[in-house]
Amino acid sequence: MKNVHDLTAQGHHRTALPAFVATRVERYYRERVQETWGGGHIMRGRTAGADALHLSSNDYLAIARHPDIIGSMADTLLESGNGLLMSGIFLHGDCPQLQFENRLATFMHAEAGVLCQSGYAANTGLIQSIASAQTPVYVDMMAHMSLWEGIRSAGAVPVAFRHNDVAHLEQQIGRYGQGVVLVDSVYSTTGGVCRLADIADICERYRCVFVVDESHSLGTHGPRGAGLVVELGLESRVAFRTASLAKAFAGRAGFITCPLEFQEYFKFESNPAIFSSTLLPHEISGLDATLSVIERADERRARLASSAAWLRQRLTELGYNLNGSQSQIIALEAGTEQRTIVLRDALESRGIFGSVFCAPATARNRALIRLSIHAALTDAQVEKIASVCRDIRNEVELDKWASTRRLGDELSSRRRKRESHEERTAVTA
Incomplete structure (x- = not known):
């Protein structure tokens, strides 16, 4: 105090x-x-030096300082200032924000879209406008907090299902009935990838509305960065996609893909849309320029994917439990907040600065350091991350982490299943 x-x-x-x-x-x-x-x-460790590796940014493609983006924003700011400060419900005609909404929707292979003030506003506003107190909303236990907040603001019934557990989701729907299903395509805490195709099958079978938050896959996955839903060919089976444009788009906004008739309905039904001002003109022009950069960023995406894959493999070999990460997000789960502070200090003292995640962003006693890999990392820098993680294992007492014990239990279980299968095969032969 x-x-x-x-x-x-x-x-x-x-x-x-x-x-x-x-x-x-x-x-x-x-x-x-x-x-x-x-x-x-827990969030205030060392001050990063000039040579530190910053792995806390969501700028996965390393384009936040791209000259095309900065130039477009600067020109618009000088020309238009902050524009007309008003709610988006007053926008109509041939204006830049509506033009960008249509362009981004087309890029994502969607019929229409709505630009929001943030990914948080997109998620809360969307759930508020499609669910009611009578609607069961099925939500993955690892889904982003803004989705949970959307359920609360809608006054709907939250029904959690175990992370990526399709059988449990189906069991819950069988118990509570038709509703809305909420998932992240790439989970922001651990970097795990959702079983989107399997969940789409469940939603079709029970006529549920499927909502996918693509915040951490838009720009990094899919053709030209159109997202994981497009990569898997699920556009027509996912009713709504949301995304924060503060990740690979390196800006500040949110987006929702939707049917054409829903576009106007949302703008006049969602509280965040009605009672917030529009984005500023230079923000719109910046996002428009960013989309052009992302469309031609295949080399950056390939670099990002290969660096992340190599590092995941090395860290797994070193004994770290990465909780199923399949993306550019890699989490080191130390467990308690005290152990996470020790891990933070060990990394930062060696020039590695990640993001601390603890309750309420994680379950209690499952705190972690999230490493966000980006496309500008060199081979030497990625190797340094692996080398530091190798060197600090004893210092952070990796063998005592609950996540390490879980990994050992999982490996033992797999080994027993494999040996049992081999025995059955030998008997049959």
């Missing part, structure tokens, strides 16, 4: 909070900052 006293000493007036608020604030400082983090902060 030192900062509070410093502000008071400088003449700032403190507002006394009522007990029901003050108690929650005090509990945070006591239970998390003091008791769990030892008076420090």
Whole structure:
């Protein structure tokens, strides 16, 4: 609480909070900052030096400083300033935002689309506009928090199913009935890939609305970066796709693909759409230029995929449990927040800066460091990441991590199943 006293000493007036608020604030400082983090902060480690490897950005294709994008934004800012500040419901005619909506929808092989203020606004607004208190909404336990918040804001019934467990999803639908199914194509916490085709089959069988958040696959997967849904040919089987354009698109916005008739309905039904201002003109021009860059970024995508695949293989060989990562997102699950601080410090002291994920972004005692690989990493830099992870295994007590024990149990189970199969095959022969 030192900062509070410093502000008071400088003449700032403190507002006394009522007990029901003050108690929650005090509990945070006591239970998390003091008791769990030892008076420090899990998100505040070392300051990165000039030679540090930053693996915390979602700029997977390394295009945030691309001259075409920066130039387009600068020209528009000088020409139009911040434009007309108003809700998007007033937009009509031949305006840049509507033009970009149509262009991005076409790029994603969709009938229509809606540009939102963020991926969070896209998810919450979409669920609010398709679900009600009578609607069961089936959500993967690892799905992004904004999808869960959308369920809450809709007043709908959340029905969780085990991560990537299609059988459990079908069991839940059989129990609660037709509804909405929510998944991420690539899960942001661990980098695992959703079983999209299998879940599409379930949704068709039970006539459920299938919603896929493509935030971490749009731009990095599929033809010209059109996403994993397009890569798998599932466009007609997924009712809605959402995405944050703050990932591979390196901007600030969200997007929803939808049927044409839904486009206007959403803009006049979704609270985030109605009660938020549109994006600024230079943001629209920047996103439009970014789409052009992404369309011709096959070499960057190939580089990203190969670097991530090589590093996943090396880390697995070193004994790290990557929880099924199949993408550019690689998570090192230390478990408790105390162990995660040790891991953070070990990595940062050697120039590797990732993102700390802990509750509520992860389950309790499943905290981790997320490494976001990007296309600009050199072979030497990727090798350095692997070498550092090799060198710190004893320092971070890798063998004591719960995720390491789970990996050992999984490998033992696979070995027993293989040996059992070999025995049955020998008897049959």
